[in-house]
Amino acid sequence: MKLKIAVLPGDGVGPEVTAQAVKVLKAIAQEFDHSFQFKYASVGAVAIDEMGDPLPKKTLDLCKNSDAILFGAIGDPRYDNNPSAKVRPEQGLLKLRKELGLYANIRPVKAYDTLLDKSPLKKQFIKGTDICIYRELTGGIYFGEKTLSEDGNTASDLCVYSRVEIERITHLAFKAAQSRKRKVTLVDKANVLESSRLWRKVVTEVSEEYKDVKLEYLFVDNAAMQIILNPRQFDVILTENMFGDIISDEASVIGGSIGLLASASVGDYYAMFEPIHGSYPQAKDLGIANPIASILSAAMLLDHFELFEEAELIREGVEKSLKLNITTPELNSKFNHITTTKVGDFIEDFI
Amino acid sequence: MKLKIAVLPGDGVGPEVTAQAVKVLKAIAQEFDHSFQFKYASVGAVAIDEMGDPLPKKTLDLCKNSDAILFGAIGDPRYDNNPSAKVRPEQGLLKLRKELGLYANIRPVKAYDTLLDKSPLKKQFIKGTDICIYRELTGGIYFGEKTLSEDGNTASDLCVYSRVEIERITHLAFKAAQSRKRKVTLVDKANVLESSRLWRKVVTEVSEEYKDVKLEYLFVDNAAMQIILNPRQFDVILTENMFGDIISDEASVIGGSIGLLASASVGDYYAMFEPIHGSYPQAKDLGIANPIASILSAAMLLDHFELFEEAELIREGVEKSLKLNITTPELNSKFNHITTTKVGDFIEDFI
Ligand SMILES: CC(C)[C@H](C(=O)O)[C@@H](O)C(=O)O
Ligand SMILES: CC(C)[C@H](C(=O)O)[C@@H](O)C(=O)O
Numbered sequence: 096m097k098l099k100i101a102v103l104p105g106d107g108v109g110p111e112v113t114a115q116a117v118k119v120l121k122a123i124a125q126e127f128d129h130s131f132q133f134k135y136a137s138v139g140a141v142a143i144d145e146m147g148d149p150l151p152k153k154t155l156d157l158c159k160n161s162d163a164i165l166f167g168a169i170g171d172p173r174y175d176n177n178p179s180a181k182v183r184p185e186q187g188l189l190k191l192r193k194e195l196g197l198y199a200n201i202r203p204v205k206a207y208d209t210l211l212d213k214s215p216l217k218k219q220f221i222k223g224t225d226i227c228i229y230r231e232l233t234g235g236i237y238f239g240e241k242t243l244s245e246d247g248n249t250a251s252d253l254c255v256y257s258r259v260e261i262e263r264i265t266h267l268a269f270k271a272a273q274s275r276k277r278k279v280t281l282v283d284k285a286n287v288l289e290s291s292r293l294w295r296k297v298v299t300e301v302s303e304e305y306k307d308v309k310l311e312y313l314f315v316d317n318a319a320m321q322i323i324l325n326p327r328q329f330d331v332i333l334t335e336n337m338f339g340d341i342i343s344d345e346a347s348v349i350g351g352s353i354g355l356l357a358s359a360s361v362g363d364y365y366a367m368f369e370p371i372h373g374s375y376p377q378a379k380d381l382g383i384a385n386p387i388a389s390i391l392s393a394a395m396l397l398d399h400f401e402l403f404e405e406a407e408l409i410r411e412g413v414e415k416s417l418k419l420n421i422t423t424p425e426l427n428s429k430f431n432h433i434t435t436t437k438v439g440d441f442i443e444d445f446i
Numbered sequence: 447m448k449l450k451i452a453v454l455p456g457d458g459v460g461p462e463v464t465a466q467a468v469k470v471l472k473a474i475a476q477e478f479d480h481s482f483q484f485k486y487a488s489v490g491a492v493a494i495d496e497m498g499d500p501l502p503k504k505t506l507d508l509c510k511n512s513d514a515i516l517f518g519a520i521g522d523p524r525y526d527n528n529p530s531a532k533v534r535p536e537q538g539l540l541k542l543r544k545e546l547g548l549y550a551n552i553r554p555v556k557a558y559d560t561l562l563d564k565s566p567l568k569k570q571f572i573k574g575t576d577i578c579i580y581r582e583l584t585g586g587i588y589f590g591e592k593t594l595s596e597d598g599n600t601a602s603d604l605c606v607y608s609r610v611e612i613e614r615i616t617h618l619a620f621k622a623a624q625s626r627k628r629k630v631t632l633v634d635k636a637n638v639l640e641s642s643r644l645w646r647k648v649v650t651e652v653s654e655e656y657k658d659v660k661l662e663y664l665f666v667d668n669a670a671m672q673i674i675l676n677p678r679q680f681d682v683i684l685t686e687n688m689f690g691d692i693i694s695d696e697a698s699v700i701g702g703s704i705g706l707l708a709s710a711s712v713g714d715y716y717a718m719f720e721p722i723h724g725s726y727p728q729a730k731d732l733g734i735a736n737p738i739a740s741i742l743s744a745a746m747l748l749d750h751f752e753l754f755e756e757a758e759l760i761r762e763g764v765e766k767s768l769k770l771n772i773t774t775p776e777l778n779s780k781f782n783h784i785t786t787t788k789v790g791d792f793i794e795d796f797i
Contacts, residue, residue, distance in 0.1 A: 170637065176663065178636060178643035178650075185637045215571040215674055236587070236605060241640035248609040250644035254587060258599040284688070285529060286521065286536045289592035292529035293601035299529075312527065317724070319696035320704060323566055323674060337635070341692055345670035353671060373668070 096400060097130045101161035103154065103191075105139040106184060107374025108384035108435075109167025115386035115439030116165060116393040119412075122446040123397065123405045134161065138191065139184040139374070140171035149187030155194055158365065163396050164195075166369035167389070172376055193233050196362035199264045200232040200339065201271075201395075202371055204346045204356065206326075209417045213351030213426050216323065221349050224326040227275065228346065229268040230339025232360055234260045235290070237336045256290045256335065261297040267361075268333040269305040276330035278309045282318040282338055294335060315342070322346050343371060352426050354385025357392040359399060366399050368392035382434035385423040387413055390442060412445035447751060448481045452512035454505065454542075456490040457535060458725025459735035459786075460518025466737035466790030467516060467744040470763070473797040474748065474756045485512065489542065490535040490725070491522035500538030506545055509716065514747050515546075517720035518740070523727055544584050547713035550615045551690065552622075552746075553579040553722055555697045555707065557677075560768045564702030564777055567674065572700050575677040578626065579697065580619040581690025583711055585611045586641070588687045607641045607686065612648040618712075619684040620656040627681035629660045633669040633689055645686060666693070673697050694722060703777050705736025708743040710750060717750050719743035733785035736774040738764055741793060763796035 102117060104110035117133055124131040136154035143149050149169075158164050169188045174180045191197075206214070206224040214221055239253030272279050281298050283291035295312060302310040313321060315338045321328065322342065326349050334342060347353040356371040370388030378384045391413060397406035416422060420429045421441045427433055453468060455461035468484055475482040487505035494500050500520075509515050520539045525531050542548075557565070557575040565572055590604030623630045632649050634642035646663060653661040664672060666689045672679065673693065677700050685693060698704040707722040721739030729735045742764060748757035767773060771780045772792045778784055 175637060175665075176646070178647040183637065189638070215567050217566055217568055220566040237638055239602070243640055243644070247644075247647075249606065250640040251590070251604055251606040252639045252641050253602055253604050255600065255602040284691075286526060286534065287540070287588055288603045289594055289601040290603050293594070293598075295527070296529040296598075314526075316691045316695035319670070319692045320699055323696065323699045338692075340635075340667045341670045341689075344667035345674065345696065348671055348674045 096402065098163060098400065099132050099134070099161045100396070101157045101164045102133050102135045103138045103164060103166045104135070105167040105169045105374065106141055106171050107168055107376040107379050109139070109169070109374055111380070111382070111435050112370060112384050112386040112389035113165060113167040115435060116389040118439050118443050119390050119409060119446065120393050122443045123409065126446055127402070127405055138187045139169035140174065142187060143182055143184060147182070149182060149184050150190045155191065158191065158195060163399065164365070164367040165393065165396065166367050168370065168372065168374040170374040170376070189237060191367070192360060193238060195365040195367065196233065197360035197365060197367055198231060198233045198260065198362050199267050200230040200358055200360045202228040202230060202343045202356060202358045204228065204343070204349055206349055207355070207414070207417055209414070210351040210426065215348055220324070221326055224349050226326060226329045226332060226346060227271055228332045228334070228339060228343045229264055229271065230343060231260065231264050231335045235336035254288070254290050254337070256293055258293070258297050261294055262301055265298050265301040265333060268331050269302065269308050272308045272331040273305065277307055278311065278330040280311045280313055280329055280332050282313050282315050282332055282334040282342060284315050285312070286314060290335070298333065318342060319345060347371065352385060353388070354423065354425060355387050355391070357388050357395050359392070359395040361399070366396070368396040382436065383424050384435050385425065386435050386439050390439070408446055409442065412442035415445060416441050447753065449514060449751065450483050450485070450512045451747070452508045452515045453484050453486045454489045454515060454517045455486070456518040456520045456725065457492055457522050458519055458727040458730050460520070460725055462731070462733070462786050463721060463735050463737040463740035464516060464518040466786060467740040469790050469794050470741050470760060470797065471744050473794045474760065477797055478753070478756055489538045490520035491525065493538060494533055494535060498533070500533060500535050501541045506542065509542065509546060514750065515716070515718040516744065516747065517718050519721065519723065519725040521725040521727070540588060542718070543711060544589060546716040546718065547584065548711035548716060548718055549582060549584045549611065549713050550618050551581040551583040551709055551711045553581060553694045553707065553709045555579065555694070555700055557700050558706070558765070558768055560765070561702040561777065566699055571675070572677055575700050577677060577680045577683060577697060578622055579683045579685070579690060579694045580615055580622065581694060582611065582615050582686045586687035605639070605641050605688070607644055609644070609648050612645055613652055616649050616652040616684060619682050620653065620659050623659045623682040624656065628658055629662065629681040631662045631664055631680055631683050633664050633666050633683055633685040633693060635666050636663070637665060641686070649684065669693060670696060698722065703736060704739070705774065705776060706738045706742070708739050708746050710743070710746040712750070717747070719747040733787065734775050735786050736776065737786050737790050741790070759797055760793065763793035766796060767792050
């Protein structure tokens with residue numbers, strides 16, 4: 096198979112982890128006789144520095160002319176603590192999602208048997224956890240109108256959802272549930288928010304088309320508890336943009352490290368693959384960033400093109416690296432000097 | 447001291463747990479020679495059933511004419527799964543908060559040594575945790591304009607904050623931090639939301655007046671992780687309404703049971719005390735609801751009137767009940783038949 100892959104390493108540890116994912120994809124191409132072409136472009140704080148724009152037109156064009164996008168991370172402390180910055184790295188990512196219509200962010204959360212000990216949660220609570228979060232990604236309060244009054248003393252953000260936006264991701268979530276444990280949990284705040292009530296109504300209607308899938312509802316505050324108290328109760332979690340952001344980062348603690356979690360952002364035309372962790376600027380260039388999330392994002396990329404065998408091989412490599420303790424420091428109490436690159440090398444060699 | 451206390455038991459397990467708190471307050475009054483007068487009024491689904499209004503004028507008037515309000519819980523599944531209900535129990539609680547100007551919801555989260563085993567989190571991660579969450583309670587997306595388009599296909603909720611709303615709770619949070627570990631963590635989503643950027647700006651300004659308190663910032667997604675990964679890093683958490691709702695319920699898992707967590711909602715004129723758990727309708731009348739959260743809310747009520755010795759006695763009673771396993775089933779693996787009432791009786795006797 097021939098694939099044009101746009102690589103957007105971004106900020107912080109983005110470049111180092113993405114480099115490992117590219118390495119692994121190249122190994123796959125060689126092993127399975129595919130032709131993957133990688134083209135690089137900048138995004139985020141790096142792009143602001145270079146071109147004054149967190150998503151330069153050249154980058155967007157490259158993405159539109161590629162089959163898939165491999166994304167690193169975005170974010171820089173120079174902007175975080177400057178509430179009045181007009182141009183911000185995150186705008187690059189948000190615009191990319193919007194322009195490419197990547198409305199569904201898919202975040203699998205798994206408790207790896209070999210890592211159960213690393214989790215802050217007790218083994219018996221998490222063993223066997225296998226959740227897939229479907230987070231709406233191009234609507235809600237992220238993209239509604241924002242205002243700041245002229246005197247700078249009142250600010251607002253609008254959360255809007257329309258039926259179509261809810262329907263399309265709901266179909267994806269239910270289809271996913273059909274080949275999993277056949278349960279969808281809608282997370283919302285329907286006891287307070289009008290937009291959540293629309294979610295509840297539309298999702299309930301769509302669920303009628305999937306009689307073999309059970310639909311449950313959970314208020315987001317309760318969900319934030321249940322994910323820790325009893326994560327095994329979940330199969331597919333479906334939720335809006337902001338709740339999905341919070342809930343999926345929270346769920347990452349189950350696996351023991353957010354450095355393990357990959358995600359796919361898909362729409363009707365494009366697909367992007369990225370770790371769910373952020374740019375982690377404190378770790379930049381220290382070789383301690385975990386590349387697994389990025390490498391597993393590459394596996395999700397292969398899945399997307401139905402290269403299941405190839406994706407599976409990457410996953411086996413990952414599991415093996417975990418089992419043998421070829422892992423970055425946050426997971427490794429045994430070996431001292433396993434760097435980002437070494438983890439990538441190991442999985443490359445495995446392939 | 448003479449206190450007029452309005453009691454609003456509300457829905458689900460609200461009445462049973464509130465009854466225990468009243469019992470305990472009566473014991474305190476007797477022991478310390480205070481005169482507490484209790485007057486009851488209805489709120490929530492119960493009030494809708496009785497009077498078609500989740501916050502009848504009579505109830506609101508009673509609250510306004512009382513020194514403090516003891517609140518049970520609110521919510522009913524009949525409304526939760528009916529997105530088009532026009533009148534909803536939660537409106538009663540939200541209106542009460544708004545009308546009484548209860549802008550600061552204070553939620554202490556503690557890991558009790560005797561209960562460390564009950565938490566889904568490993569002991570070494572939580573031992574010693576002592577967090578106090580300051581959640582803004584009368585602004586944000588809870589109270590901004592809501593719309594539903596005529597065809598019912600588009601819904602919106604507006605999140606608005608003004609400088610004044612942020613300032614007043616920020617002062618309370620910093621003052622609290624001064625008599626604690628002198629650290630405030632602001633939880634927001636300033637990389638995406640305009641309202642969060644206003645929070646960051648105003649809180650930073652106010653912090654200048656409290657040079658002895660350290661201010662840290664955390665994005666809400668990261669906060670949702672950090673609360674589980676390393677809860678001891680927190681002292682006072684300050685945040686807006688919706689994030690506070692999610693984060694504080696999440697934090698409740700640290701203590702092993704949400705049935706332990708009390709809260710105070712205060713403003714410039716009124717003060718209300720309530721468990722942070724909900725109406726838990728499945729447990730209604732089964733005698734399994736934990737009354738501790740409600741009883742500790744009564745202790746917070748006493749603190750509010752500077753009856754510190756009295757409040758302390760309640761807390762000692764609670765700790766003793768926990769130590770002796772006089773607890774409801776969710777915490778009790780030793781004894782089988784400890785009901786809501788029995789826990790209340792034990793603490794009453796202790797006093
Ligand atoms: C960087 C930020 C804008 C982004 C988000 O909130 O969506 C990130 O947290 C994520 O989850 O991908
Ligand atoms: C019942 C509900 C409206 C309420 C809220 O979201 O504020 C509850 O969850 C709480 O935290 O007090």
